[in-house]
Amino acid sequence: MADPSEERQAAAARARENADPHENRAPIPRYVLAMVAALVAWGAFYIVTSESEQPSALGDSRTLADLQGKPKGAGGGAVDGAAVFQARCVACHQATGQGLPGVFPPLAGSEWVVGQEARLASIVLRGVTGKLTVKGTAYNGAMPAFADQLSDAEIAAVLTHVRSQWGNTAGPVTAEAVAAARTQTATMAAPFDGDAALGSPGG
Known part of the structure; x- marks a missing residue:
């Protein structure tokens, strides 16, 4: 027969225990579901009724014309010659226009730069290799051809800049x-051969 005192102790221990946790149903409130449904319906209505093909001013007030930029002028007026020089020429001819002694000739005071524009344009278009004399000093560097890299307007702008x-x-x-x-130089398959091909700047 069980001891009544032990039964009382067991009952007291059970009374002190918390009930085991269990998950209750917690459905989404109806007002939240109504808000989500209203937002979805509004979004669908907006997409269906909006005119997606119509060009419009953007939020910062720019238009499509602003984003497309300005066309380059025939004389290179819309091209920044200084920017072209900085991107294409400064590594060899330097920001000072003095070039590198014995390798890349100077543009400052160069008789080739201030000479005939057709000759100068041809040099930039087709490039130069071999000995080229500038201001009485012979240079044996190589200038790349830019005919396939720069447009007529870009070359005109950078030459106007250096001149x-x-x-x-x-x-x-x-x-x-x-x-x-x-x-005039379209048939050239190789760069100018320095002084031998170009002669003198005034020739």
Whole structure:
């Protein structure tokens, strides 16, 4: 027969225990479901009724014309010659236009730069290898051809830039002059062979 005191102790121990946890159903409140349904319906209505093909001013007030940019002018007026020089020429000819002694000739005071624009445009278009004499000094570096890398307007702009910098005072070069030089030298398969091919700047 069980001891009544032990039964009382067991009952007291059971009374002190918490009930085992269990998961109750917690459905989403109806007002939340109603809000979600309303948002979905509004989004569908907006997509169906909006005119997606109509060009419109953007949120920052720019238009499609602003994003497309300005067309390049025929004479290179819309092209920044200084920027082209910085991107394509400064590594060899330096920001000062002095070049690198014995390797890359200077543009500052160069008779080639301030000479005939057709000759100068042809040099930039087709490149030069071999000995080239600039300001009485022979240089044996190689200048790459830019005919396939720069447009007529870009070449005109950069040549106009260098002809007006570092004390140079020659006139501007037009895109038309570059286009004519491009046509005249179109059959060249290799760069100019320095002095042997170009002669003197005034020749």
